[in-house]
Amino acid sequence: MLIDSHSHLQFSQYEDDIDTVIERSFKNGIDYIINVGTNYEDSIKSVELADRYDNIFTSVGVHPHDSAKMSESEFNDIVELLNMKKVVAVGEIGLDYYKCYSPREVQKEIFKKFLNLAENKNIPVIIHNRAASEDIKKIIYKESNGRLIGVMHCFSGDEKFAKDMIKLGFYISFAGNITYRSFKNEEVIKSVPIERILIETDCPFLTPESKRGERNEPLNVWFVVEKIAQIKDLSFKVVERITSENACKLFGIE
Numbered sequence: 001m002l003i004d005s006h007s008h009l010q011f012s013q014y015e016d017d018i019d020t021v022i023e024r025s026f027k028n029g030i031d032y033i034i035n036v037g038t039n040y041e042d043s044i045k046s047v048e049l050a051d052r053y054d055n056i057f058t059s060v061g062v063h064p065h066d067s068a069k070m071s072e073s074e075f076n077d078i079v080e081l082l083n084m085k086k087v088v089a090v091g092e093i094g095l096d097y098y099k100c101y102s103p104r105e106v107q108k109e110i111f112k113k114f115l116n117l118a119e120n121k122n123i124p125v126i127i128h129n130r131a132a133s134e135d136i137k138k139i140i141y142k143e144s145n146g147r148l149i150g151v152m153h154c155f156s157g158d159e160k161f162a163k164d165m166i167k168l169g170f171y172i173s174f175a176g177n178i179t180y181r182s183f184k185n186e187e188v189i190k191s192v193p194i195e196r197i198l199i200e201t202d203c204p205f206l207t208p209e210s211k212r213g214e215r216n217e218p219l220n221v222w223f224v225v226e227k228i229a230q231i232k233d234l235s236f237k238v239v240e241r242i243t244s245e246n247a248c249k250l251f252g253i254e
């Protein structure tokens with residue numbers, strides 16, 4: 001069994017051939033896809049997509065890039081979407097101090113709001129973090145009552161941060177960028193127990209090295225399995241099985 005735990009198939013890059021992309025993935029060993037919302041409109045699109053495919057689940061949320069644009073009524077509508085049966089997470093939410101498309105203070109405020117919502121509703125969070133590890137940690141320590149669970153998507157922090165997040169009950173997710181020749185963080189992957197790892201494509205972005213230049217798609221999550229198996233000196237089968245079990249457990253998929 002294999003799961004792509006983070007894709008964005010609602011994006012315009014798939015407008016013309018979405019069903020072909022999905023069928024190609026399911027025919028070639030991908031069992032489930034967690035499709036991830038990034039703002040109000042595309043969360044709705046993602047919910048619609050999950051309604052069309054039994055094996056696609058979705059999150060709903062607002063990416064830090066879009067947090068300054070979110071209105072109060074959109075937030076309330078997203079709360080409503082959590083009642084839909086294919087919605088398994090709140091996300092992606094978080095902080096991005098690298099691009100900083102929304103002011104930091106707004107990002108933090110919206111992040112807190114979604115964390116509280118997720119914890120109250122007992123639903124996991126999918127967290128985006130770029131150059132903001134310290135504030136992410138600080139906010140979670142402060143806001144969480146200890147019931148919050150989730151995943152650090154496309155992990156880019158150091159070993160210490162990974163360890164701290166695991167202690168808080170989080171999974172650590174790796175994407176296609178771990179296959180890049182320029183990738184320097186193998187020690188972090190070695191340090192995270194396989195029982196806490198999820199894998200993802202983050203498609204259409206982060207196409208694995210051997211396909212670079214092409215649009216990414218869920219099928220390419222195989223390259224991430226391969227790389228993790230190699231770095232951790234585990235068999236392909238073990239990485240496939242355990243990361244899938246992890247994702248099922250986190251998102252409540254049976």
Ligand code: NI
Pocket residue numbers: 006008036092202
């Ligand atoms: Ni993403």
